[in-house]
Amino acid sequence: MDHVKKLELEIAAKKACIEDLQVAMAFHKQHGTYNLAAECAWRIKKAEHAIRRLEIQLQDNKNFGGLIQDLAQRGIFSRTVKKLANENI
Numbered sequence: 001m002d003h004v005k006k007l008e009l010e011i012a013a014k015k016a017c018i019e020d021l022q023v024a025m026a027f028h029k030q031h032g033t034y035n036l037a038a039e040c041a042w043r044i045k046k047a048e049h050a051i052r053r054l055e056i057q058l059q060d061n062k063n064f065g066g067l068i069q070d071l072a073q074r075g076i077f078s079r080t081v082k083k084l085a086n087e088n089i
Contacts, residue, residue: 004065007058014051018044 025040 004058004061007054007061011051011054011058014047014054018047018051021047 021040021044025037025044028034028037028040
């Protein structure tokens with residue numbers, strides 16, 4: 001599985017986790033266990049931050065992959081690799 005697909009799955013899992021935490025938070029509010037509801041809210045905030053970080057990482061990977069494809073199609077990528085290989089010898 002490629003890195004982009006893993007990031008997409010991780011984002012989807014975090015979003016599902018947030019939905020579950022929202023249900024749990026509503027349950028705890030209804031039953032008066034506000035400390036547990038507050039903990040759910042804290043975990044939601046933490047998951048939202050992680051999603052933002054993962055989405056930025058996903059976009060960076062997609063942009064980098066597009067750049068590599070473009071360079072490869074133009075033949076620049078292979079010439080650069082060969083040049084670097086010769087310089088390191």
